[in-house]
Amino acid sequence: METNDILNLIMIAVGLVLIWLAIKKEMEPTLLLPMGFGAILVNLPGSVMLQDNAILQWLYNVGIESAEAFPLLLFIGIGAMIDFGPLISKPWLIFIGAAGQGGIFISMIIASALGFPLNDAASIGIIGAADGPTAILVSQRLQSRYIAAILVVAYCYMALVPLIQPVVLKATTTKKERAIQMHYKPSSVSKTTRIIFPIVTTVVCGILAPDSASLVGMLMFGNLLRECGVLDNLSRAAQDMLSPLITLLLGLAISPMMKGEALLQPATLMIMAFGLLAFIFDTACGVFFLKIVNIFLPKEKKINPLIGGAGISAFPMSSRVVQKVGIEANKQNHLLPFALGANVSGQIASVLAGGLLMSTLLPHVESVTNVINAFSAVL
Amino acid sequence: MIEKLDSSVVDQLLASGEISEAQIDMIGEMYAAGANSAEGVDTAAIVSTVLDQNFSTADSVGIGFSSWGLLACALGILFVALVILNKVTGRKKDKDK
Structure with missing residues (x-):
């Protein structure tokens, strides 16, 4: 048996584990199930799934490689699912999203210091945002060598939010801090505000980080569908049908990258470690940001720092985790409305962070691909 | 070549x-x-x-922190936009009442 056959066998076992996690543990089943099944398909002996005309390779070429259609379309569904009300009524929560993306940049710097080229380091850092579609887009556009590992790791960590985040939240806060009670005064958000918000956000983000325009645009378009009030059927279809269907296709489209010899490299282990680091830093940065803010606030206005942990993109899982950890410390705690606001700001911030990194690095990547194209024409 | x-x-x-x-x-x-x-x-x-x-590691530090700063600025602008939006629509609601 050759080495590649052994690697393919390992990947078939990985595929079975993913299917088991999806069915038995109900961890991101719409994604892990097709990913697991696809991993088995592409690693079968003599598999034809990676030939140009094979369905899985075609899904990858069309849905991810050529125009990143799947991650972008998925954002329409995500946008339609998100209620930005908690953020609109408490705009200060938006800064938690900014703080919460610290893990992306810190992990990028560490990965770069340890020898990863900047395009790979940036793609690895994005794992910390717990935002699968953004991770796909950034690693694809920046031509990372580790797209497969980054995608698999990003989605696995997204599924592991309920396991990883409570540990980080408890490690970075004291019981007294976790018990800080927040008083939520519900305030209604007008329909006009809800409609204007996605448009303003798209314009601001599109001007400041043009490379984030496609991601923010699709996210906010989905939200506009939800809030406009005249396309309720389409909004429901985006939430209930488009989103799971595209996730399923995305899972299958990723599978050509799960070929044993491509994925099972020492670098994959490094990426797993960095991804975890980025994830931990992202959560911790949000928490520490609120701890610093608390220094300047009077005693009765202190903010529960757990809310900072929700400043990532995993919506609404992260908010639920914050609420659960908060209740464990103080049964009267009701952090969910604040955590939801921080969580949706984390969604916008992670997309923007990806766009900003692309704005900086894409010109360099494009100049290299231009040279490659020039040589391909003459050699 | x-x-x-x-x-x-x-x-x-x-x-x-x-x-x-x-x-x-x-x-x-x-x-x-x-x-x-x-x-x-x-x-x-x-x-x-x-x-x-x-790009050296020093460049990555520069890019990392400048991107983080830009992100904070962009969200700061969104914060201002949201506050203005809430004020305007809030005033409209008061008038309606």
Whole structure:
């Protein structure tokens, strides 16, 4: 048996584990199930799934490689699912999203210091945002060598939010801090505000980080569908049908990258470690940001720092985790409305962070691909 | 390898300022080696090699923190926009009452 056959066998076992996690543990089943099944398909002996005309390779070429259609379309569904009300009524929560993306940049710097080229380091850092579609887009556009590992790791960590985040939240806060009670005064958000918000956000983000325009645009378009009030059927279809269907296709489209010899490299282990680091830093940065803010606030206005942990993109899982950890410390705690606001700001911030990194690095990547194209024409 | 390209093409490639003549030559070598091998041209590996040459760890620190700062600024602008939006629509609601 050759080495590649052994690697393919390992990947078939990985595929079975993913299917088991999806069915038995109900961890991101719409994604892990097709990913697991696809991993088995592409690693079968003599598999034809990676030939140009094979369905899985075609899904990858069309849905991810050529125009990143799947991650972008998925954002329409995500946008339609998100209620930005908690953020609109408490705009200060938006800064938690900014703080919460610290893990992306810190992990990028560490990965770069340890020898990863900047395009790979940036793609690895994005794992910390717990935002699968953004991770796909950034690693694809920046031509990372580790797209497969980054995608698999990003989605696995997204599924592991309920396991990883409570540990980080408890490690970075004291019981007294976790018990800080927040008083939520519900305030209604007008329909006009809800409609204007996605448009303003798209314009601001599109001007400041043009490379984030496609991601923010699709996210906010989905939200506009939800809030406009005249396309309720389409909004429901985006939430209930488009989103799971595209996730399923995305899972299958990723599978050509799960070929044993491509994925099972020492670098994959490094990426797993960095991804975890980025994830931990992202959560911790949000928490520490609120701890610093608390220094300047009077005693009765202190903010529960757990809310900072929700400043990532995993919506609404992260908010639920914050609420659960908060209740464990103080049964009267009701952090969910604040955590939801921080969580949706984390969604916008992670997309923007990806766009900003692309704005900086894409010109360099494009100049290299231009040279490659020039040589391909003459050699 | 660079001599295989037309001089106007080379000028165009150099105009971006993000790549040097030596790097164009190196990319040509890597492209030719890939094209003649069974594995084919590994574009991602070429991109990584060039970016590795162009950016040091100090650059990544600069890019990391400046991007983080820009992100905070962008969200700050959104914060201002939201506050104004809430004020305007809040005033409208009061008038309606």
